[in-house]
Amino acid sequence: MKYQSYQLHNYTSIEGIDKLSAAGRRAIEITGRVLPFKANNYVTGELIDWDNIDEDPIFTLCFPRKEMLQSTHFKQMEQLVASGASDARIKETADAIRHTLNPNPAGQHLNVPRIGNIRLNGIQHKYRETVLFFPSQGQTCHAYCTFCFRWPQFSGMNGMKFAMKETELLTKYLGKHPEVTDLLFTGGDPLTMSSSCIAGYVDALLDNRLQNIQTIRFGTKAFSYWPYRFLTDHDSDDLMRVFDRIVRAGKNLAIMAHFNHPVELSTNAVQEAIRRVRSTGAQIRTQSPVLNHINNRPKLWAEMWRKQVNLNCIPYYMFVARDTGAREFFDVPLVDCWDIFRRAYRQVSGVCRTVRGPSMSATPGKIQILGASEIRGEKVFVLRFLQGRNPDWVDRPFFAKFDPEASWLNMLVPAFGEQKFFFEDELEALYHDDYRRSEAKNFE
């Protein structure tokens, strides 16, 4: 299949779009000015059921809906567009609205490391063992998710891209940090890069014989949004050869695949793609947030995990949706996330129970909701770090006051009358340290 992308300027040519009401189209045209919008012919032709468009999970995943913006923002944008405002004016307003939507959640600026006094803007190093790398050519995706927390990267907001052009600084940084075992290519979707570009990065890593790097990971949504990336694109075979080289170099190759709904696992193309990637020796680990209107039912999760295991993938993380963008539309309270998790978890056998969650990727770390409980008459959430900015924080149970409406860490307060969570003083110290060093030059 030949890739055809759909954005605001050509979405009316999508087959099936005539099933959408006039109001539905206006929603795309208005909300799509603020939230990223991009779909393609695989998503629209094979994943979306156009006869059930009001409920369709993949339509909701890729197409902006009116309810994804606050009504005042929607009206503001609607009036502006109706008044025939210039593109520049529309963009200015869109940026202003975006700024109210917490475009850079979880203190990502704290993760940007330095060599001397140079900030390495294409790298994030939050957890000791794992470095994230944002190659500049991979800051796009085959389609965009309406819930995406990386959306500033696609909507042209200045100064918010985490991208780095050069491999030298990356390999230098990894060489100086022997504690790092994992390098994770991320984006956007790094598999939107050409295979020769990916090969350039990977070969530089392998040639430098960085003994500390044992696992190379790629975060990707290509299995869901464009499985032909692994099958019939002009450079698919080259990509398989890059994967082969990583495995033959004795590294663990882990493809961190995003699947939000079982329908994404249902086509021949995705199943073939998974088989082909697995045949290189790569592992495929899967993850997704819990999203209202898309997958907030235990049955779907149990089905997703089983299908993934049948296809020899490894269920890895269930996330809580981040506090950014169209968050309110997708919001699922923490207690419901936990309920969905355990109702799904208990339906599946041990081979599916490699999955961990629900987990919030918040400023201090990845925090798992172990459950709600009652201790000496006080209702509490039991929590633990799966990953911490300080590795010492990992795996210590801690407690927050139970709150049925809380949907993120910042809505929780410590239980038992404590003033602070155990990690808060240290986290604050990290913030101060970052501020002190913010004089450092940016490297773009």
Ligand SMILES: *Cc1c(COP(=O)(O)O)cnc(C)c1O
């Ligand atoms: C999730 C995440 C990682 C990877 O963590 P693992 O638990 O090893 O998969 C690394 N860096 C950041 C910033 C993350 O959010």
Ligand code: SF4
């Ligand atoms: S594939 Fe990932 S990075 Fe791309 S839009 Fe979706 S969530 Fe965002």
